[in-house]
Amino acid sequence: MVSSELVTGSQTHTAIETVIRLESSRLIAGLARYAGGDIGIAEELAQDAVVAALEQWPREGVPANPGAWLMTVAKRRAVDLFRRNRELERKYAQIGRALDAEVDDGTAALDRVVADDIDDDLLRLIFISCHPVLPVQARVALTLRLLGGLTTAEIARAYVVPEATIAQRIVRAKRTLSAAHIPFETPGGTQRPARLSSVLEVIYLIYNEGYSATAGADWMRPDLCHEALRLGRVLAELAPDEPEVHGLVALMEIQSSRIGARTGPSGEPVLLLDQDRARWDQLLINRGLAALARAEALGGTRGPYVLQASIAACHARAFRPEETDWARITSLYSALAEVSPSPIVELNRAVAVSMAFGLAAGLALVDQLATEPSLRNYHLLPSVRGDLLLKLGRAAEAQAEFQRASELTSNTRERELSAQRARTAGAQTEESSDNPGR
């Protein structure tokens, strides 16, 4: 046994902070139910309990059931507030009445922290954090704060924005939810698909910001990817009957399997078909394929995440790029275009078509998208067009497209990649114009 002398004060402190972080989302979720769905109050009560833990645990040790300990302290705090000022806000009064009897009998409240109830509360917390009444950026910030247990500083760093901006977003979001009297519930019936879709959108936005950072010096921020993947895995256990949840998890697992392979030695992006597939993480691929199988077993129409995961699975199953089933990918993109039509899906479909049915067929589809207003400033349009033109031997046109792509992205790494491709295409232009003269 390691003697307690070997455990330093800072180790204790780290251990306590870790326990609190792991318990944070469940604590807030449980308290939010008592607070009539007011997550602002829930967070304040949770914070009070955390302060108490940071005072007591270093002296008395971490309790055997830290989650229940924090919950009880937070509930007592709610009762105190209520008793001290009965004129306090209506919501405190509401919690106070609900808890008064419960906490009077000492630690009985501990036993009432039933795991299943907390699971339901956690799912409600996810739904309310991703409520469509909030702007998308606010949903993202609130979800990372409440469900991920990230500090505002950590969120700000991940999104390369000032901490005050994130803090503002979170404060406003809580105010909006409170003012709109959004119920703390798991939506059912006709509401459910739209509400679930908002949850999935938020998680995938977090994932994508990590997978392909829109700004900053790094092409990827794997921490955000891991956080989104963790949220997805948690959600899959809380809502196991939703095929799209498993679809999203499958998509993120498979995309994550390539994280190690999609950057070169100096951090530069490596495109899918150029990646060393031996570096793909087979564990994550298998987890992704298993999640996809779980989604398919539930049946129903294939939604956008199941379809995107199926496309990712086609790549994952190919040991070499030339083994890729492009015809299947093309038909999956067609199905995706039907359930969630978007010019970006069309652009991807064009790439698949060029691989399955020839460069000219792909280029024709890309050219149709040239006038699409929403793609006017989308760097991947000229990037894809440049790629097809270069393969067709039209290097000068390709160079112009890559040049344009590099001007359209604000991500440093991506800009460098496009600029590099423009130079390569430029070199080929010179070669072809040199040759006839010789």
Place this chain on the structure above:
Amino acid sequence: MRFLGYTLADPTTPIPEPTPEMFAKMGEFVAEATKAGVVLATGGIAPFEEATKVRYADGEFTVIDGPYTEAKELVGGWALMEVRDKAEAIEWTKRFLAVAGGGESTIRQVYGP
């Protein structure tokens, strides 16, 4: 960050005799850790006495079969965890050991392919 946590049930670090209650509690614990998105993969390890050691030195292979001691059969277990940092891996390992009732686990960071 990934960590491999394992209890090898090496006879030199004895673990309590598993009981049906412990197995039930352990099942609940693994479900909880999976729900939290922490466990990527997990499994058991056959008794130490059945282990085989393969050595390679000076160009020669040596294969050494157990049993190595007279200790009674003890099985071990392992879990591949995905966590934010080492402190989280330590906390989950503490929770595991509390359910197991005692013993010693090793955690080591593992790197992707």
